[in-house]
Amino acid sequence: MSITSEVQWSELARDPKSVAAIADQHEVRVKRRDGADLMLVRADHHAYRHSGAVTAARAMRSLFRHAGPDAVADALLDEFPWISVLPKSDRTLFVQEFVQAIQVSAELGQWSVLAQTMHEWANTAIVHADPELARALSTPITVTDGRIVPNPMDE
Structure with missing residues (x-):
């Protein structure tokens, strides 16, 4: 401390x-x-802290890679119980993005990257926690003339 x-x-x-x-x-x-x-x-103290954060992030990345996304997601449930409402495929993606955000944040010294990732995934969990909202957001959108709006992720 x-x-x-x-x-x-x-x-x-x-x-x-x-x-x-x-x-x-x-x-x-x-x-x-x-x-x-x-x-x-002091700048030298800041640099020492920064290098410690990078070392910790690299060690965590290695641990997560060896443990696998399922084990990591299970371990993170203690701190982030909302992970439990994510579908399995999203849990895997969350773990990948979480680990990457830790690495990027440590390397850049900008923890807002990790904060933004957590904010976005918590909001994704909110959608999955509400079945009606999840259904509404996952069905195709039609325009007034009856045409279906293409999914931008398919392009």
């Missing part, structure tokens, strides 16, 4: 050397009244 100190923006402006000394020891949250808080962290 990392230690984080908090300072006000005015303290950083008034005494930057003192705040830098704190940042030499651990992260500093710079509180602002007119915007989101900022995090001040």
Whole structure:
């Protein structure tokens, strides 16, 4: 667990050397009244954390590959119980995209990639949890003249 100190923006402006000394020891949250808080962290500590995330993501990818998508989906049920409403084929696809999103997020240092993947799959589970909605969204769409709109995934 990392230690984080908090300072006000005015303290950083008034005494930057003192705040830098704190940042030499651990992260500093710079509180602002007119915007989101900022995090001040030494670049070498950030790089060390980033390399640790990449290492963990690569290890997870290897574990998932050896365990297989079914075992991984079963293991992830503890944290994400909504996986249980996904059809088996979607569970496999979820596991593949989950592992890939972890890898991409770690490599880029942008965890929003994983967050977006989880958001999209949770919404997919919501659709599957409602049989009427799933049926409505999986039937062909017809236009007013009776023609069926082609599935864009078939092109």
